[in-house]
Amino acid sequence: MHYWLMKSEPSCFGLTDLQQRPDQTEPWDGVRNYQARNMLRDQMQCGDRAFLYHSNCKETGIVAVMEIVHNGYPDPTAFDPREKHFDPENDPNSPRWFMVDVKLIRPLKRTILLSELRQHAELDGLQLLSKGNRLSVMPVSEKHWQFILSLEGSEG
DNA sequence: GCCAACGTTGGC
DNA sequence: GCCAACGTTGGC
Secondary structure, eight states: OOEEEEEEOTTTSOHHHHHHSGGGEEEOOOOOOHHHHHIIIIIOOTTOEEEEEEOSSSSOEEEEEEEEEEEEEEOGGGGOTTSTTOOTTOBTTBOOOEEEEEEEEEEEEEEEEHHHHTTOGGGTTOGGGSTTOOOSEEEEOHHHHHHHHHHHTSOO
């Protein structure tokens, strides 16, 4: 079992969108970064847990816990010219972009803000907090995962 | 809207 | 292989 953090802009797809999906499940498509692709394709497994993180918005932070419910498989939106993240160089015989399916486990009782995460020395090394970090999918150690969950019940 | 940080592209 | 130019991400 591994732990992850997955970013999304709520203006594009956020917690409320996920809550409204059938079975509260969604294919996590549109990732077009090789590092993130490698994790989606090779490392993320059914049963893994992932934080949902809202980026590029008023209250940036962690808002929910999700489960990976489908191992990595080719992202069909990369083959569709009508899609925003269409990749014309993508060879159907050797798909370049992958995705997983995620399912909502539960929203957090409160948003754990990025500014709050930065205040805890226990979270040193968390990739989300590293300078210039732009990965939309990243691993979270079990220690960091548990610590972040422990913040949920505190005042912030 | 600004801008720093990063990834990608392409000329050489 | 180097690196400048460019596009994107994402916090503020």
